[in-house]
Amino acid sequence: MLLSLWRALRLQCIILCTIFLYKALGASNSSSQPPSNLPPAVPSVFAVEANILIDAPINVVWNVLLDFPKYPDWNPFVRSQIVTDTFYIPTQDQQVAENLRLIITSQIPPLTPPVTASSQGNILNEHITRENITHFEPDIYRVAWQDLSLDLLIQAERWSALSVFVDQNGEAMTFYESREEYNGVLAESVQDLEGVGLLEGFQAQATALKARAEA
Numbered sequence: 310m311l312l313s314l315w316r317a318l319r320l321q322c323i324i325l326c327t328i329f330l331y332k333a334l335g336a337s338n339s340s341s342q343p344p345s346n347l348p349p350a351v352p353s354v355f356a357v358e359a360n361i362l363i364d365a366p367i368n369v370v371w372n373v374l375l376d377f378p379k380y381p382d383w384n385p386f387v388r389s390q391i392v393t394d395t396f397y398i399p400t401q402d403q404q405v406a407e408n409l410r411l412i413i414t415s416q417i418p419p420l421t422p423p424v425t426a427s428s429q430g431n432i433l434n435e436h437i438t439r440e441n442i443t444h445f446e447p448d449i450y451r452v453a454w455q456d457l458s459l460d461l462l463i464q465a466e467r468w469s470a471l472s473v474f475v476d477q478n479g480e481a482m483t484f485y486e487s488r489e490e491y492n493g494v495l496a497e498s499v500q501d502l503e504g505v506g507l508l509e510g511f512q513a514q515a516t517a518l519k520a521r522a523e524a
């Protein structure tokens with residue numbers, strides 16, 4: 310039973326990875342796509358990804374991205390993201406560091422932007438997860454956190470990365486990318502139930518991050 314499940318997952322992974330690689334190669338072939346600063350994709354049942362070019366200095370975007378207490382003011386997807394210690398007690402300074410935890414409240418699908426702190430979420434679309442900050446690499450503008458909520462059934466790690474990209478007019482832009490890879494026996498169900506809403510969420514967050522950083 311487990312073996313056949315594993316085989317099915319592997320087969321699906323191979324198919325999806327092939328599609329993903331094909332698309333990735335196609336995208337990197339086009340001259341307008343900036344080079345990626347995300348780590349190489351790992352094999353996954355499915356992945357959700359969004360990226361956007363932002364006309365703001367990289368440090369401005371980085372500060373907006375890591376200023377979790379302000380997320381309710383602008384983020385239509387992640388309505389709240391609280392840094393805690395390993396006992397899920399919120400930290401005083403809310404600074405990001407590896408091995409701290411996050412309590413993330415998201416709306417899947419996202420709210421209709423623009424949002425403010427008082428925008429009402431739909432309780433039926435609210436998802437609360439407990440995550441671990443697995444990577445914090447400020448010198449290369451990368452951060453990742455991993456869902457601990459249903460650890461044995463689903464593994465999901467979300468990476469976010471920034472890089473400087475000089476466009477064809479010689480103007481320096483910030484390239485924001487975020488990708489979450491899903492594995493585990495529940496991954497396929499998550500894809501069926503929430504795949505579209507998650508993708509909308511990632512895209513809505515990218516668009517709202519751009520608006521916030523450029524303002």
Ligand SMILES: *[C@@H]1O[C@H](CO)[C@@H](O)[C@H](O)[C@H]1NC(C)=O
Pocket residue numbers: 335338339
């Ligand atoms: C990739 O780029 C090359 C040269 O610019 C072009 O000939 C080729 O058709 C492109 N391939 C795809 C899949 O876009």
Ligand SMILES: *[C@@H]1O[C@H](CO)[C@@H](O)[C@H](O)[C@H]1NC(C)=O
Pocket residue numbers: 407408441442443444457
């Ligand atoms: C959380 O992430 C840190 C840093 O990567 C790692 O050392 C630690 O084992 C992780 N903790 C859990 C519970 O996954």
